[in-house]
Amino acid sequence: MTSSTQRSARGHRGDLFDPQCPTRRLLDRIGTKWTSMVIKVLAEASTEEVRFAQLQRRMPGVSQKMLSVTLRGLTRDGLVDRRVEASVPPRVYYRLTPLGLTLEEPLARIREWAEEHMAEVDRANRRSDERTTDS
Known part of the structure; x- marks a missing residue:
């Protein structure tokens, strides 16, 4: 796996446009x-x-x-x-x-x-x- 593939699998930290971004994933779960x-x-x-x-x-x-x-x-x-x-x-x-x-x-x-x-x-x-x- 290339480093860019690894990054996108984990999500770019602070990149709300990346579906795998930890912040975006958390807001999807707790944003209600x-x-x-x-x-x-x-x-x-x-x-x-x-x-x-x-x-x-x-x-x-x-x-x-x-x-x-x-x-x-x-x-x-x-x-x-x-x-x-x-x-x-x-x-x-x-x-x-x-x-x-x-x-x-x-x-x-x-x-x-x-x-x-x-x-x-x-x-x-x-x-x-x-x-x-x-x-």
Whole structure:
């Protein structure tokens, strides 16, 4: 394998246009509001497990299906541990893995940015909408 083939197989670091770029691949996985919410809820629980129903109650608007899909992806990526207790009905528990815990800090910084700047983004949207309406 040539060095350029090796680079493209691994992805160019910081090259968001390369489908194998680590940043692009991560954003594909965690770039949803539901993922961010799951990480936050589980991080707040620290090492405690959280039941599926508790997660759903803490995340207004999430459907059972979307929460299941989100948790399945996070579990597959090694960010969340899942434990099923054999009972009727089965109890399913989740918690962040050590790797998942490392994701909370960058996501918290994104939330901070949003809290500081979303009013500006909203104003820009309104101005843009007004210009479009006036045209």
